[in-house]
Amino acid sequence: MTAVSAFREIFTRNLRQSGIYIAFVAIVGLFAILTDGVLLSPINLTNIVLQYSYILILAIGMVIVIIAGHIDLSVGSVVALTGAVSAVLVIKNGQPWWVGILAALAVGAVVGAWQGFWVAYVGIPAFIVTLAGMLLFRGMTLQVLQNISLSPFPAEYQKVAGGFLNGFLGGQGFDVFTLVIAALAVVGYAVSSFRSRVARLRYKQAVEAFPLFVLRIVLIGAVVMAFAYQLSRSRGLPIVLIILGVLVLAYSVVTNRTVFGRHVYSIGGNLHAAQLSGVKVKKVNFWIFVNMGLLSAIAGVVYSSRSNGAQPAAGNMFELDAIAACFIGGASTTGGVGKVTGAMVGGLIMGVMSNGMQLMGIDQSVQQMIKGLVLLLAVAFDIYNKRRASTARS
Structure with missing residues (x-):
């Protein structure tokens, strides 16, 4: 493969998926320049992880909902409700911190089963059910909290979103433990990618050229290690980042390598064909929303831990941020298309943009306008791709 053909393959093969990574790098580079490098400083990178972790957790569940052809407008209210239940038990009634977490997860599961x-x-269409849920669960939050805020949580609960793992290994100006964990993650990703490539070759499926495969692993590894190094120079490895990493890994496996994941894609891609193929559509749709409720509860625990309390207005507009992350990350408006990793990148784009504009002192109203335009352009790109593919087939 020549250098020209390799370059062409990088930028034309699966443009929809690769383009978002290129855009992410460009946006990070732009705001790094505009903020004189403050964006990539150790303290600020740590703050980005802590501030947007709950949106990324919501995006994991939301992308599965969207792939199946649905939408969930209630997740912000569920975040508030689960945080409120946890706060009432732990702060008001003096229960152990872990009881509050378990209760929040139980409430999230019940909410998901209800919807x-x-x-x-x-x-009933998911849009209507979750719109009703947005109002219902917000009202329940007000009832649970009796229209007042509760704080503070005990120190153990606060560590869920504000704790760090560091100091296990000595370092000179940085935390070696964080770098070791990152290195293990890179090695795991490389091994998993290589095994997936071998499996695809065994079944004579198309794969990228080996030099491009190696280049992708090296670039991703370099980015991860650079990110980990910056974290290690601040406070170490955030506990919430470990939670997020485990969730991303688990749900990547679920969506890509399980029967349930294949059924979700088939329902979103062609509902009638899925029914004829024997997919238990009702059962799959039911568990999709149970899963969304559980992830909303995890996000509720993380958010209440981060804010060190529960407020009646918590989670306001979170559903829009999660939906935007999925569409910016490559999910299709008509279902059947999307990836967990794409949703994560979409969420990070929103987070980097928000953080960068805050560092630049841009007015909040202008920030909202810019994020709205980015979402509009992402959906327009989705529609453009569909039309181009349709024209090519005809």
């Missing part, structure tokens, strides 16, 4: 029942078994 999954109406969507899957009654047949």
